[in-house]
Amino acid sequence: MPRPQYQSKLLSLTASALLLFTLASCSDHQNNVTAGNLSGTLHWGNSTEPQSLDPHIATGVPEHHIISALMEGLIYKDGETLEPRPGVAKSWDISEDGRVYTFYLRENARWSNGDPHNAHDYVWSWWRALQPALGNLYAYMYFPIENAKAYYEGEISDFDQVGVKAIDDFTLQVRLANPTPYFLQLLDHYSLFPVHRATVEKFGTADQRGTRWTYEGNMVGNGAFQLKEWKINRRITVERNPYYWGADNVGLNQVVFYPTENVTTEERMFRAGQLHYSGVPSDKIATYREANNPALRIQPYLGTYFYRFNVDTPQLQDKRVRRALAMTINRDQLVTQILKGGQFPAYAITPPGTMGYYPESDLKFDPQAARQLMAEAGYPNGEGFPTTEILYNTSEGHRKIAVAIQQMWKKYLNIDVTLLNQEWKVYLDTVSNHHYEMARAGWIGDYVDPNNFLDMFLCNGGNNRTNWCNPEYDRLILEQAPTAKSHAERLTIFAQAEKILLEDMPVIPIYVYTSNNLVHPSVKNFGRNILNQANYREMHLQPESAQEASQ
């Protein structure tokens, strides 16, 4: 999922005013964290206002955090090991050939308004998610299911032929086109979450975008929490859902999500005791490290930061130009001097080591060869290369990287690049509509498998957004890999596909993420995993240690 990461847009004065405000409230001993620890309220720095809370429309980490509190899939992933745990399905069977999954749903599962929740909800929700008019960016996540791709692309119009069937109220059968090792993990992705039919239809048709069904007072979910209040650009509060099947074991009463776009401000809020969880600006990591501050968590993170090319841009149509641009980014310097959070330079789109997969890449930092390529493409010494624009979502972190890359390209290729920043929601729209030349992007694994990074660039993948399309690539990902005989063979096919991708270079891999966050010591059962997925249903707060920590 795309990640906005460090966001910011406030004027210095506003920032310092906020600082004064947080300092002032700091002297008040009842700060958010102390009060929250007593009342069981978790205060979560969520970096930006979500684009949508509709699981079949949303894309992005901030959206994911909120949706994962409000909704649940058939299974969920363990906070530490990422093993599948029974969610709405209390158990499941997998057929010998790995193609038929039968889920046995909990009879005590309920929607947050008390309505019964059963297998038919899944059939309807998945039908909805595959309606082309809905514009589900993640529709391709369904493609492992038999006939889902054909249905989505309009080749068949009868949804009964798609491999999902409610055998009875509490038994759901899913037939796959091919054995898919990561299928259970997919079920924990919001694009496969069920939605409450009556609520969706009350506020519009099933495939209508942007209806009011996800608004405060309207939304009905099936997760551990329910939507209590949504104050645009201020906070989103979710509270315990009494109808949740596991409500007795939920440790938190409320979670409050704050859309603080400026990570510096967010970190100050954390220090002032206003947040349990926040990001940390790269320039402050060293300070936290030296102080051995237990709040700082730097963990491996299955994600890649990259730049997308809109390959229809005239000057970017030539893959030699795209490769030259990729070859003149000094990733080592970016990682050590700008990011400072233990990130790795990325030379391929899939993070190395994903399920034992190590991408082969011939990409390296080589200005000499890059200049040669530019000359061959008709831009010797950058002459005649039009000024090109990098789009990024407003954030000091992205700005820093863009400023450094802008200068590297100027220095090594003598080309001019301008920067344009847009707010997260606008940025997502601009990129989805292909109204850009180059755009910053980040992709965080939704499940642990190379497929999650590579199927992003399918010709009609909703998250491709580069206009790049290679039938051979599609064939490898959609036909070859799923039918591979062994894991090793599957990885070989992925390596072939990734080679094609890197050869055509519709994206520039820049670095492999680490998740750098501040977590207040009073948060227990936080869980660590390489997807940095927050498992709100298992967290709880312990006031005593909070007081120790604040002294």
Add this chain to the structure above:
Amino acid sequence: MKASSQSTEQHSSLWLDAWLKLRKNRLALFGFAVLIILCVVSLLTPWIAPYGYEQQDLMLGATPPSLEHWLGTDIFGRDMLTRIMYGGRVSLMVGFIATAVALVIGILWGAIAGFMGGRVDALMMRIVDILYALPFMIFIVLLMVVFGRNILLLFVAIGAVEWLTMARIVRGQVMALRKQEFIEAAYSMGLSQWAIIRRHIIPNTLGPVIVYTTLTIPSVMLLEAFLSFLGLGIQPPQSSWGLLINYGVETMEEYPWLLIFPSVTLSLTLFALNFLGDGLRDALDPRAAKD
């Protein structure tokens, strides 16, 4: 002083008087000198700056002031002195051009409305009220979206929203002035309305206008920083004082010099403007001249 010949000499003596008075005001002179120096440095920056404003040295990173970099370097290893010098070009230009635009529109609008009175006044001031009611950020953003991200347009757009208060101040002054005898005297001498506005009304409103101008310049500079941060003003690697301060705030605990030097420069400019404005108001006040 003997007023032997009439209008021309009288006219020059107002300015001469002002200059004589201003010369005695040390603070004002200091402000004037600082502004002149800043303007000269800004004009000459491309030739005298020690480094290029976009020249990075990532391996160097942020360093405190040293012999090579008098004001230190930012996280990209760019020389702060150079950045501040180039930033001054943008900030001073925005400050002066946008304020000039605001001044011209505001004074004319206010003077005409105040002088004509009646329906014309009501209509003109209602227009001002309507523009006031528009959230002015949205207004600027709209202007920028329609006209594109051009730096000159940025100046004009800011000027176009900053003239409203100026118009009100001038109108209030003019309303009070036009009832006075010397205006009636001017009428009886057969001067045209336009000549009266130009020769009598506007010079008499200069005091408050100058004070307000010195307040407008800094607010315009800050507005530019805000717009740039929204992606509507100037873009990296270019910079302005407002933006430098904005970035400095983010790392003020780790790299304080990135905040201190641009802030000091901006404050110095604002002080200079205020001192000069103060001095000019005293010097130009025609009523004071009659004493």
